[in-house]
Amino acid sequence: MADSTPAAATTAADASRAADAPRATENRSTTPSSSTFKDYISGQWAERPSSGVVEREQARFAAARRERLSRLYPGIRLVVPAGPAKQRSNDTDYPYRAHSAFAWLTGWGDDTVPDSVLVFEPTEAGHDAALYFREAAGRDSDEFYANPEIGEFWTGARPSLSDVAVDLGLPTGGLDALDAVLVGLESAGAAAAVETLIVREADRGLTDRLDTVRLLGGSDEVTTTRDDELARDLSELRLVKDEFEIAEMRRAVEATRLGFNDIIAALPEVIEHPRGERLVEGTFDRRARAEGNTVGYSTIAASGPHACILHWTRNDGPVVAGDLMLVDAGVELGSYYTADITRTLPVSGAFTEVQRRVYEAVREAADAAFAVVRPGIRFKEVHAAAMQVIAAKTAEWGLLPVSAEESLAPEAGYHRRYMVHGTSHHLGLDVHDCGQARREFYADGIVEAGMVFTIEPGLYFQPDDLTVPVEYRGIGVRIEDDVLVTADGVENLSAGIPRTADEVEAWMRRS
Numbered sequence: 001m002a003d004s005t006p007a008a009a010t011t012a013a014d015a016s017r018a019a020d021a022p023r024a025t026e027n028r029s030t031t032p033s034s035s036t037f038k039d040y041i042s043g044q045w046a047e048r049p050s051s052g053v054v055e056r057e058q059a060r061f062a063a064a065r066r067e068r069l070s071r072l073y074p075g076i077r078l079v080v081p082a083g084p085a086k087q088r089s090n091d092t093d094y095p096y097r098a099h100s101a102f103a104w105l106t107g108w109g110d111d112t113v114p115d116s117v118l119v120f121e122p123t124e125a126g127h128d129a130a131l132y133f134r135e136a137a138g139r140d141s142d143e144f145y146a147n148p149e150i151g152e153f154w155t156g157a158r159p160s161l162s163d164v165a166v167d168l169g170l171p172t173g174g175l176d177a178l179d180a181v182l183v184g185l186e187s188a189g190a191a192a193a194v195e196t197l198i199v200r201e202a203d204r205g206l207t208d209r210l211d212t213v214r215l216l217g218g219s220d221e222v223t224t225t226r227d228d229e230l231a232r233d234l235s236e237l238r239l240v241k242d243e244f245e246i247a248e249m250r251r252a253v254e255a256t257r258l259g260f261n262d263i264i265a266a267l268p269e270v271i272e273h274p275r276g277e278r279l280v281e282g283t284f285d286r287r288a289r290a291e292g293n294t295v296g297y298s299t300i301a302a303s304g305p306h307a308c309i310l311h312w313t314r315n316d317g318p319v320v321a322g323d324l325m326l327v328d329a330g331v332e333l334g335s336y337y338t339a340d341i342t343r344t345l346p347v348s349g350a351f352t353e354v355q356r357r358v359y360e361a362v363r364e365a366a367d368a369a370f371a372v373v374r375p376g377i378r379f380k381e382v383h384a385a386a387m388q389v390i391a392a393k394t395a396e397w398g399l400l401p402v403s404a405e406e407s408l409a410p411e412a413g414y415h416r417r418y419m420v421h422g423t424s425h426h427l428g429l430d431v432h433d434c435g436q437a438r439r440e441f442y443a444d445g446i447v448e449a450g451m452v453f454t455i456e457p458g459l460y461f462q463p464d465d466l467t468v469p470v471e472y473r474g475i476g477v478r479i480e481d482d483v484l485v486t487a488d489g490v491e492n493l494s495a496g497i498p499r500t501a502d503e504v505e506a507w508m509r510r511s
Contacts, residue, residue, distance in 0.1 A: 031146050042140040051163050058107035058335065059169040061244040065237065066105050070120060070127040072233055077196040078120035078127070079210070080105055081203035085114045091148070095294065099202040100336065100429040101234045106131060107168050109335040110293040113158055117178055117206065118170075122194060130171045132178035135161050185213050197230045228436075235436040238428060240450040245428060246484060248337035249452050253482055253493045255291035255331035256339040259284040260497055263327060264345065264511040267319070271347065276319030277301040280327060288331045296338025297431045300328035303347065305463040307476025310421060321348045324355055326476055336429050340454055341494050342480030349508045354471045356501050357397075358459050362477045363500055365389035365457035369423055373447065373455075373483060373490035380443045383423040386457040391415040394459075399468055417467065418459050426453045427482055449487045456480030 032038075069078070082098035098112040106118055116133035134150065136158045137143040145153040152158060161172040185196065186209075200207045211222045241249070263270075266283045270276040280301035288295045302312040303319040307326035319325055325347050330339035344359060346352075351359060365386040372385045387408065395404035400414045407414040426433040426442070433452075434442065458478035461468045481494040498507040 038142070041145055045139050048157070051159075053159075053163045053167050055169050056107060056167055058244050059167070061242050062105055062107035063169060064242070066120070066129050067126070068237055069105065069234065070129075073120070073122075073197070073230070074126070075122045075194070076120075077122055077194045078230065079196060079198040079206070080118040080120075081199060081206050082108070082112050082114065082116040082118075082133075083202045084205070085149075097336070099199065100433075101199050101231070102202065103336050104234070104238060104429055105129075106170065107335075109333070111159075111334070115175065115203075117175075117203070119178070119181065128171070130173055131164065131168065132173045132175055133161075133164065134158065135174045182209060182213075185210070186216070195226075197226050199231055199234070200224060200227045201231070231436045232438060235434040236438070236441050238434050239426060239437060239441065239445070240448050241428060241452050241484075242450070245337060246450070246452070248333055248335050249339070249428070249482065249484070250493060252292065252296075252331050252333050252337050252339040253341070254496075255287065255333070256329065256341050257494070257497050258291065259287035259329060259331060260327065260341070260343060261511065262287050264508055267347065267508075267511075270319045271321060274318055275316050277303055277306070277315040277317050280319065280325070281315045284327070284329045288329075292331045292333040293336065294332055296330040296332035296340065300326065300342075302326045302328075302476065305474040305476070307344065307478075308460040308462050308474065309476075310460070319347055322352075323347050324351075324359075324475060324477065326478055328478065328480065330431065338427070338429070338431055339482055339494070340427055340431050340480065341482065341497060342456060342458075342478045343497060343499075343504070344477045344479065345504060345508065350505050351501055355475060355477075358461075358472070358475050359477050359479075359501050359504075361389065361393040362457050362459050362479050364393070365423075366455050366479050366481065366499075369455045369457065370483070370490060370492065373485060374488065375447055375449050375485060377447050379424065379445050379447055379453075382447075382453075382455065386423040386455070387415070387419075390419050390457060390459065394418055397472075399472075417465075418461060419457060421456075421458070423457050424453045424455055426451065428452060447485055449485050451485040452493070453483060453485075454480055455483055 080102050082102040085093040085096050088094045096114050098108060098116070102116070102118055103109055103112070108116070113133040116131060118129060118131050120127040120129050136152060143151050145151060148154045161174065165172045196210060198207055198210050214222050262283050263280050266279065270279045273279050281299045284299050285295055298313040299315070300312050301315045302309060303317055303325040304323040306312045306317055307324055324344050326342065326344045328342040330341055332338040346355060368389045369382045369386040372381055391404040391407045394400050394415045395407065399418070400407050402412065402414060406412055456478055458476070460476040461472040461474065463474040465473060479499060481492050481499070484491045484493055498504050
């Protein structure tokens with residue numbers, strides 16, 4: 001990795017740009033700083049070709065989403081940051097990802113410029129939205145070659161204001177224009193200014209700056225209630241997907257199907273490696289990078305008893321013939337929409353009798369959940385349908401101290417020892433989408449056409465669980481599909497990925 005140390009700042013402008021790279025240090029700098037070098041590196045660059053950019057497909061959908069949000073907050077300024085890069089260690093960052101609310105309202109995805117901010121300025125007719133981001137500094141600036149955090153020599157060219165305005169169908173401005181807006185707020189004080197709300201979790205520095213304005217405006221303390229309402233409403237607006245989002249979900253599921261095929265094809269090599277789970281993870285991640293942006297969440301590659309650990313992401317164990325391997329993975333597209341699929345595979349290609357019994361019980365629970373999905377039901381009914389089967393099966397196998405009916409009583413729940421998680425969660429820009437929605441809109445909410453969520457029952461018999469016979473211990477099974485609620489029922493978006501025990505065995509034989 002190139003040594004990322006800038007030259008010393010020598011002018012006020014240089015100092016300002018250095019402030020944009022607070023983790024850059026001078027103690028190991030070898031960047032040339034002579035006037036001869038500065039003059040030479042600033043000249044003799046070819047004109048960049050015309051971009052030929054046109055408005056992206058998502059722009060009109062994002063405009064409709066902004067209008068829906070605008071109607072909820074008349075007369076109020078709304079600030080929705082993309083967020084800064086997040087530090088991994090010292091002067092290295094995690095791969096950048098914009099905040100989901102920002103992506104939903106702008107249509108920008110994996111090409112978002114870090115630190116961008118969307119501002120809704122109130123008008124008599126509603127709001128005028130504008131997008132502010134760091135434009136290119138020019139090759140005659142020190143930033144271009146000497147700033148490893150934002151300099152284009154280091155991180156690549158940034159788009160122009162005019163190109164982004166066409167691409168996203170939004171007025172654009174530089175961060176200096178955004179700073180003028182914020183300075184105006186600070187000068188006026190919160191009491192005299194238009195009420196301003198912000199998506200707090202997106203950008204801590206910008207949120208702190210707005211909180212300071214509120215305090216200077218006469219508030220005894222910062223009250224976040226209205227900010228929290230904005231985050232809540234943004235979650236609830238995303239519960240029903242539009243046409244573009246549904247198409248992206250289909251694409252994400254198809255890319256994920258290819259990733260599962262890759263895993264099965266790689267099994268001979270996986271079995272040979274002492275940390276075969278890592279090879280499973282890497283195989284899927286390769287497909288995710290090829291077909292989309294990255295994985296939508298850390299891949300779970302859980303073989304043998306690791307399948308009983310619900311969020312096993314260390315993925316450092318062997319994949320052993322005769323065991324089951326639970327793989328929970330999803331491809332995130334460049335638009336940030338992600339799939340979330342789980343399949344449990346017999347490593348040897350065929351289930352043992354006990355493995356098949358557990359697997360098919362989970363599949364029956366999933367099918368029972370599928371059967372109830374339609375517009376008008378309550379979301380929690382999906383989980384209840386799956387639990388009916390889980391209780392019946394664990395009682396049938398003699399694992400419960402009471403009957404299935406008794407276990408299903410709210411004050412009991414013995415069967416939940418073997419499946420402590422829920423059956424469904426909303427899915428979209430986030431793997432656990434719409435997470436700040438109120439319970440009355442989520443678990444207790446009415447299912448509507450256009451919703452996308454998972455159906456993912458499971459059974460997990462811990463290797464040291466004395467309530468189950470020895471032959472069950474260490475078996476973990478989950479089957480997870482992504483579904484779209486239609487006008488009269490449900491569509492399994494992941495139906496092309498084998499689900500039944502027979503289908504899974506045939507799938508593995510083909511590969």
